[in-house]
Amino acid sequence: MMNSPFLHSMSRQRQVLCALLFSALSLQVGLVQADNAVIVEVGEAREQQLVNEVPISGSVSASQIALLSSQVAGLVQRIHVEAGDQVAAGDLLIELDSELAEIALDGARASARSAREAQADSQRRFDEAQTLVSRNAIAASEVRGLESQARVDAASVQVADAQVRQRQAELQRHQIAVPFDGTLSRKLVEVGEWVTPGTDLLELVSTEQLRIDFQLAQRFYPLVEDSATLSIRFDAHPQRRFTGKVINKVPLSSSDARTFLLRTQIEDADQPLLIPGMSAHATLRLAEKRRGIVVNRDALRRYPDGRVSVWIVADASAEEGENQTVRELQVETGLSFAGQVEIRSGLEAGQTVVTRGNETLRDGQAVKITDTESE
Structure with a gap:
């Protein structure tokens, strides 16, 4: 194998040539980058009242839910509704067998008539006795006895009338009516069943003025x-x-979950179609008792190691459309709300941050601002 000085010289020349070519390409790329600044949009870091957005979950609840029952014992004779029916206050729902109650009412009315007859007779005899007193044709003690009997018979009429009203009320209680407008969610009895006072017959749910209930951590109560x-x-x-x-x-905190109930209502004129028990998710906006610096959330760059940074325009005084340079600042974030993020450290109010086009920036990168977010 030949290892001559000629080959060694050729190798050195190739290395020098490659180095010169790399330098030339680097210079050319730098010139291209200087001429082709990255187009970005920017916004201003500003100080304002902070808002804490709390995600919560809950469900729709009805303003009224009632398990309807009977006030008297009886046999279910008729059921006029089914589960799912819309009903109005006063509508008849269930009738119990009222034959015995009607008989008892008839007996009470007959007793009342008899009492009135007896009271009318005793009053007539007392009136006749009074006409005889002036002629000394009747003993005074007998007159007082007739007067006492008339009072007793008058009281008997009152007792009989009260018994009639009692029997009427008992008869009326053999009919179960709707106490408020709503929807029947469950039917719990059938025709032919014997029910007693307190037996659940139907479940009625009001679908008016539905509410949305949420359970919040007790630390949010004062906020x-x-x-x-x-x-x-x-x-x-x-x-x-x-x-x-x-x-x-x-204002009652659950000792187990350490939460309290927050009751809310929809304000929109176009009310959604809801039913009790439907799940709901919400974001609760709570005003903080402090101010802070915020930026558009698109200005943040998050790294896998947990670092968060923003790119700021180094010369914010340059005219819009002119090339400017940027540099990266590491920041610490806080609350997030309405597309804004609190910056707890690393940035000052008034600094201009890049909100679009910040994905591939480098320190000292030339940029051209095309738009500035509105306040």
Whole structure:
């Protein structure tokens, strides 16, 4: 194998030639980059009131739910509804066999008539006795006895009338009517069953003024104000979001879950079709008691090792459209809300940050600003 000085010289020449070619290409690339600045959009880091957005889950609840029952014992004779029926207050739902109650009412009415007859007779005899007193034709003690009997018979009429009203009320209780407008969610009895007072017959749910209930961690209780708003989404309407308002926060914390109940209602004029028990997801906006620096969330660059940074325009005083340079700043983030992110450290209010086109930037990179986000 030949190892001559000629071959060694050729190798050295090739190395020098490659180095010169690499330098030339690097210079050319640098010139191209200088002439072709990266097009970016920017925004301003600004100080403002911070908002804490809390994701929560809950469900739709009805303002009224009732298990309807009978006040008297009896045999179910007729059922006029089925589960799922829409009913209005006063509608007849169930009738119990009322034959015995009707007989008892007839007997009470007969007793009342008899009592009135007896009272009318005793009053007539007392009136006649009074006409005889002036002629001394009757003993005074006998007159007092007739007067006492008239009072007793009058009281008997009152007792008989009360018994009639009692029998009427008992008869009326053999019919179960709707106490409020709503939908029958369950039918729990059938014709021919014997029921007693307190037996569940039907379940009635009001579909008016539905509420959305959420369970929140107790640490948020002092932060929830009457003016707090929510962005609510339902599984049944996944493409829409609705604005909710706080109706009430129940000041009772669950000892097990360490939560409290937040009751809300939809504010939108176009109310969604909801049913009790439907699941709901919301974002609750809570005003913080402090101010902070925020930037558009698109300005953040997150790295696998956990670092978060933003790119700032080094010379923010240059005119729009002129080439400028950028540099990277590592930051610490805080709250996120409405497309904004709090910057706790690493950035000052008023600095210009890159919000679009920041994916491949390098320190000292030339950029051209084409648009600035509106405030």
